[in-house]
Amino acid sequence: MYHSEPPLRLKAGDLEAIEECPASAGPGSKLPRAALDRWLAVRYALEEALSNGGDVDAAVGSNAGWLDPVQRELVTGLVASGVILLGTSDAEVLFDPDDNVVVVDHPELNVELASYLQIDVTDPHDPGKLERFKIKTGKQGTSDAEAAILLSGSDTGVGFADLMLRDGTIEPIELTDAEREKELERLHDLAGRERNLKDRRPGWQCYRCDRVARCGQYPAPDGYKVGTRQRTIRVSKSDVVRLDACHRRIAWKVLHVIPSDAGDEVGPAAAVGLLFHEAIANILVAEDREAAFAAELDRVSRDDRDVLETLFERHKQIEADHVPVQYKLTEYPVGATFILPGLDADRDGNVSDGAAVAVTAIARTDAVGRELDDTPAVIEHRTGKTSDRIDERETALYAVSVARLLGAEAVAVHQHSLGGDGDPECIRILYDEDALTEAEQLLASVLEPIATWHPLDATDPAYTVGEWCTGCPYQERCERFRS
Numbered sequence: 001m002y003h004s005e006p007p008l009r010l011k012a013g014d015l016e017a018i019e020e021c022p023a024s025a026g027p028g029s030k031l032p033r034a035a036l037d038r039w040l041a042v043r044y045a046l047e048e049a050l051s052n053g054g055d056v057d058a059a060v061g062s063n064a065g066w067l068d069p070v071q072r073e074l075v076t077g078l079v080a081s082g083v084i085l086l087g088t089s090d091a092e093v094l095f096d097p098d099d100n101v102v103v104v105d106h107p108e109l110n111v112e113l114a115s116y117l118q119i120d121v122t123d124p125h126d127p128g129k130l131e132r133f134k135i136k137t138g139k140q141g142t143s144d145a146e147a148a149i150l151l152s153g154s155d156t157g158v159g160f161a162d163l164m165l166r167d168g169t170i171e172p173i174e175l176t177d178a179e180r181e182k183e184l185e186r187l188h189d190l191a192g193r194e195r196n197l198k199d200r201r202p203g204w205q206c207y208r209c210d211r212v213a214r215c216g217q218y219p220a221p222d223g224y225k226v227g228t229r230q231r232t233i234r235v236s237k238s239d240v241v242r243l244d245a246c247h248r249r250i251a252w253k254v255l256h257v258i259p260s261d262a263g264d265e266v267g268p269a270a271a272v273g274l275l276f277h278e279a280i281a282n283i284l285v286a287e288d289r290e291a292a293f294a295a296e297l298d299r300v301s302r303d304d305r306d307v308l309e310t311l312f313e314r315h316k317q318i319e320a321d322h323v324p325v326q327y328k329l330t331e332y333p334v335g336a337t338f339i340l341p342g343l344d345a346d347r348d349g350n351v352s353d354g355a356a357v358a359v360t361a362i363a364r365t366d367a368v369g370r371e372l373d374d375t376p377a378v379i380e381h382r383t384g385k386t387s388d389r390i391d392e393r394e395t396a397l398y399a400v401s402v403a404r405l406l407g408a409e410a411v412a413v414h415q416h417s418l419g420g421d422g423d424p425e426c427i428r429i430l431y432d433e434d435a436l437t438e439a440e441q442l443l444a445s446v447l448e449p450i451a452t453w454h455p456l457d458a459t460d461p462a463y464t465v466g467e468w469c470t471g472c473p474y475q476e477r478c479e480r481f482r483s
């Protein structure tokens, strides 16, 4: 089919994001780009290190000298890993080859699917053999969708691989023909779908989406519109609560995107909690709750079944004794964006103050619904000890978020304490207009320091050592950079 305009170039990740939430297709705001900046530093330093005889420190110094010691250590480790992977043979290594993008046309639409490569390696003893690499600095390798583009848009005989610098491995990018065709069909189908920026589908994807402060799911106050160039920092409810312990831990996670010392593991207590939360999410909105409960029991082990049965019985007891709620949605993310005075940085690394920084706090509710008089309600289930209650900042965040999202003048937050040995308990907190105003002020004061954290320097903010360090994923790295 003939088109007069050049084709729209789409990446697999963009299409998959639109599949999860069509509203994510629009322009976002300026979220932290530390991981991308480090990736760029690694890419250029690796090229230099491969041509300067493997002097990694010199290469990092000239390409990433502006980085603070914490991030420079990360970059140095990744570049050293790349030198070991690529620098020990006599192969020819070419960065950013002219044809560094593989494209696949859409059969009808004026779009092309694209995937980018950074390095070509040719074997001087076998010049016809070409290996093409993607540089990966995180845990994730190339997705099947991207692999389908690469393998469909290239000559046979060309090999593709991920240069996994964090693990120090080279992982081939491979798919069977059937897998490749299936993925390509899926991508073509996604490319042909209509974009609807009003079709918001909030979920875990909101923690990756750069429209988080702009799509309307996590509104700013009084109809304020966050701009596309406005510095934005996204935090979770747990981050908000942890702010009273150590700011560095939160900044490393949400702003500087520092990898943890080890992989994330779920402890036994949390595992029981997750199991129940997942089960109750399905049960509460089911038409036939008993049938849904039976189906959930079938999915779990005998030991877990006893725990689930106990927790579910205790939940029913709470429902029988307290203000009834008609559940609408479960595991539904709510949140709010606060506009706070702070720092910003331009693309050249110049930092200025006086910026209006958007800080978006997201809280995943266990359930949302309405009380009988139509008051919006948020339900939080606690499966730990009964004393393990959510605190004022959590309930404030639920209430403010739902009030802003629905334009409500009052919101009820129900805390269901289901664990422990005592009777199950529901604590209902009603946020009326005055309480909502106080909750807004509380959250703004708790979140205010975030806007003043240095946008680029991971040695800011300061660390605070305390009992909380035991559960911190950065203990080893933090200890190395204390002064």
Ligand code: SF4
Pocket (backbone or CB within 6 Å): 021, 022, 023, 024, 025, 200, 201, 202, 203, 205, 206, 209, 210, 211, 212, 213, 215, 216, 217
């Ligand atoms: S933040 Fe969430 S709801 Fe909003 S556009 Fe992104 S993915 Fe969709």
Ligand code: SF4
Pocket (backbone or CB within 6 Å): 246, 247, 248, 249, 463, 464, 465, 466, 468, 469, 472, 473, 474, 475, 478, 479
């Ligand atoms: S180890 Fe302690 S001081 Fe260091 S970042 Fe973690 S919580 Fe903060």
